[in-house]
Amino acid sequence: MMNTEDTIAAVSSGTGGAVSIIRISGPGSLSVSNHVWKGGRELELSRPRMMMLGKIINGPDNTGDPAMAVYMPGPNSYTGDDVVEIHCHGGALCTRRALELVLSNGARAAGPGEFTYRAFVNGKMDLTQAEAVADLISAHSDMAMRMAESQIAGRLRDSIRTIRDELVDMLSECESRMDFPEENLDWTASFEMADTINLIAGRINSLCASSLEGSLLREGVSVVIAGRPNVGKSSLLNLMLGFDRAIVTQVPGTTRDTIEELAHVRGIPVRLTDTAGIRETDNLVEVIGIDRSRSSMRQAHLVIWLLDSSTEDIGLEISEMQKHLPENINVICAWNKSDLASGREYPSLKYPSVQISVKEETGIEKLLDIFENAVWGYPHTAEPEFAVSARHASLLQEAVSSLSDAAVRVREEEWELAAFHLKAAVHSLGTITGEDASPDVLENIFSRFCIGK
């Protein structure tokens, strides 16, 4: 596991900005930065957390580039260590030179997520908060961001710790029953204790229920727009994106390759794919494109199948759809070009369907309502309270199953076995918040961070 005693440094700002931030953390951060940066006043004599103007010392004459520095003595810093940040001119070369200077004066290059790892080790945050920092950086939608912020604020940690504390109390009761079976102290009745355990399992289950939200908000949903040529697929893609990404023409077979873009639809991050219109054709390029349309559909969470309202032959339009849609897939049917077919009746389909006109932008909100319900799997009004990750969900599930075993044993007054299962549940919860997380788990989590965070 990573050393947490030495002094580490990395560029914490993104590439290409006007200003770069070199972050230094560890017991040697002051002495390292005193070799690299010089201001009117020594950093250790400056007011903590106040920006000081100075310059980078590069060469014996000390006529370096202007740079700001700020000293944040531990434990009141992001990592909990002594931290110095040097804000210097951006640009790849300036930044690299400043970092090299820091590294050649005693700091070690930080690994991915190593600053946040130190914050975790130093007790500045638990594991769920550290994970939320990574979620925040990669958030693709407002809702994902709000969920990450609430997790950083410690809402998930607090709920899990509360439950864990209750279980620890029960565990000690089991253990004293084991140790002093004769004493008949003021015990809780075993059936009452078993009921309490089941109630706690229920609370854990309701945290688990938010894992769907969690995976949707973290990974997004993939939505494929498909249909016969010329039905308006590319037009719909452009409308949903809010800019002209795909070429739209009246020529059937305009789109040849799949086009994928990230969009936010009703606060949900969506990977939206426009596809080549599906038909029989001898054109080699089009055939390859249609193959791609088919494989995109198979991999999609949801297909929006567009139909042409203005077609002569509605029966054919529907039979073509049935022929080409893969089995077992979520589908929404949208009759497009309804502006050309006012008052027309459509046979009912086995999929939810809606009439729209991309041209006149009618029916789109209704389409999005159906989309939203399809994604969440139920009418979705309020924002979820939590959005646990897949890692959290599987540990929560483990805890629930240990608790159901524990409840059985408690009822039977088999205290040793009850304690064993309670301990397992406590351990699963502790792996979520980090108290009981193994080095492998930590390694796995922090290695997914970017360098400098």
Ligand SMILES: Nc1nc2c(ncn2[C@@H]2O[C@H](COP(=O)(O)OP(=O)(O)OP(=O)(O)O)[C@@H](O)[C@H]2O)c(=O)[nH]1
């Ligand atoms: N009247 C009308 N025309 C539309 C509507 N939506 C799209 N169109 C027109 O239909 C034609 C085809 O639109 P595209 O978006 O290129 O259709 P597509 O499904 O992507 O076609 P391919 O890429 O060839 O499969 C264009 O001329 C659009 O302007 C609509 O709602 N009403």
Ligand SMILES: [Mg+2]
């Ligand atoms: Mg197209």
